[in-house]
Amino acid sequence: MEIKITRASTLKEKPDSSTLVFGKAMTDHMFIVDYDAGQGWHDPRIIPYGPLQIDPAAKVLHYGEEIFEGLKAYRTADGSIQLFRPRDNIARMNHSAQRLCLPQIPEDLALAGITKLVEVEQDWVPHEKDTSLYIRPFMIGLDAALGVHSSKHVQYIVVVCPVGAYYPEGLNPVKIYVEEQDVRAVKGGMGMAKTGGNYAASLRAGDLAEKAGYSQVLWLDGVHRKYIEEVGSMNVMFKVAGKILTPDLNGSVLDGITRRSCIQLLKDWGYEVEERRISAEELFAAAEAGTLEEAWGTGTAAVVSPIGELAMGDKKVTVSHNQIGEITQKLYDELTGIQWGRTADPHGWIMKL
Numbered sequence: 001m002e003i004k005i006t007r008a009s010t011l012k013e014k015p016d017s018s019t020l021v022f023g024k025a026m027t028d029h030m031f032i033v034d035y036d037a038g039q040g041w042h043d044p045r046i047i048p049y050g051p052l053q054i055d056p057a058a059k060v061l062h063y064g065e066e067i068f069e070g071l072k073a074y075r076t077a078d079g080s081i082q083l084f085r086p087r088d089n090i091a092r093m094n095h096s097a098q099r100l101c102l103p104q105i106p107e108d109l110a111l112a113g114i115t116k117l118v119e120v121e122q123d124w125v126p127h128e129k130d131t132s133l134y135i136r137p138f139m140i141g142l143d144a145a146l147g148v149h150s151s152k153h154v155q156y157i158v159v160v161c162p163v164g165a166y167y168p169e170g171l172n173p174v175k176i177y178v179e180e181q182d183v184r185a186v187k188g189g190m191g192m193a194k195t196g197g198n199y200a201a202s203l204r205a206g207d208l209a210e211k212a213g214y215s216q217v218l219w220l221d222g223v224h225r226k227y228i229e230e231v232g233s234m235n236v237m238f239k240v241a242g243k244i245l246t247p248d249l250n251g252s253v254l255d256g257i258t259r260r261s262c263i264q265l266l267k268d269w270g271y272e273v274e275e276r277r278i279s280a281e282e283l284f285a286a287a288e289a290g291t292l293e294e295a296w297g298t299g300t301a302a303v304v305s306p307i308g309e310l311a312m313g314d315k316k317v318t319v320s321h322n323q324i325g326e327i328t329q330k331l332y333d334e335l336t337g338i339q340w341g342r343t344a345d346p347h348g349w350i351m352k353l
């Protein structure tokens with residue numbers, strides 16, 4: 001399918017790369033392709049960035065019929081542009097689509113939407129250290145009727161924006177508390193899907209955490225309210241007595257691509273990685289016994305995010321003396337090295353534009 005390109009008549013001024021706020025500086029163009037039941041995907045196009053015209057009765061506005069992805073385009077030292085495991089993002093989007101009764105999108109079409117848009121916006125891929133172009137593909141159900149059904153008219157859209165380092169002050173450990181009231185997802189729900197609804201469910205706890213001086217919450221499972229699932233909107237890993245522990249993909253945990261990549265690297269380095277149920281109790285007991293050596297979150301936006309303090313109720317423990325741990329740092333260095341093309345890519349994770 002040929003992608004029709006309509007260029008913007010005036011281009012925006014590019015923001016200063018040193019003051020980028022995550023997700024705010026949208027570029028000049030966006031990619032859209034329509035889907036209609038019976039017809040399939042049609043009319044892929046790149047058009048000037050701007051508001052969408054949506055019927056006020058559209059399902060996405062009332063029933064949260066939406067899924068999304070997040071990945072980045074990286075500028076290498078020789079000036080070229082590359083993506084990190086983009087096919088994994090598309091496979092996951094199709095997995096999310098199944099859960100929400102949205103249509104499957106052919107991998108080549110979804111990928112072409114991303115690569116063509118990045119090509120059109122190549123001058124927006126920043127050059128400064130730790131900066132990148134964040135890519136946000138999403139799919140929305142647009143049938144204009146208030147009945148609760150899956151949509152027959154759907155759009156897949158891609159927007160992009162330059163982003164700076166997630167933590168401009170550098171990789172500092174964050175304070176986390178264990179959320180005991182709200183849950184993000186339950187087994188049988190949508191936890192394994194990357195969908196806006198899960199984020200809506202997480203907002204209240206996030207707000208309360210922030211007011212209490214914490215940067216994120218550690219989510220517990222929705223059934224037993226005992227087992228650790230994720231941290232904020234990242235997957236989570238712990239180093240306990242030399243071994244790496246991470247919650248298994250039990251249906252309510254998102255299958256993170258950074259998580260997957262970390263597990264591979266850790267195994268390459270000879271670490272034992274256990275994917276299993278981990279109770280908050282087990283974690284705090286390890287901390288008190290002095291065997292909780294490191295804790296970190298993993299996700300595309302921050303790559304890895306060290307955890308320096310954990311709180312649950314009136315219990316509080318410090319992890320790794322509130323310093324970034326050795327493995328956390330090594331994972332960060334190795335992954336960012338591969339992503340920006342400074343390090344060899346033995347697993348074929350990089351796709352050059």
Ligand SMILES: *Cc1c(COP(=O)(O)O)cnc(C)c1O
Nearest residue numbers: 233234235254256257258299300
């Ligand atoms: C996107 C996301 C992650 C991280 O996934 P990556 O593919 O590593 O970016 C983790 N948890 C949730 C809830 C997410 O939405």
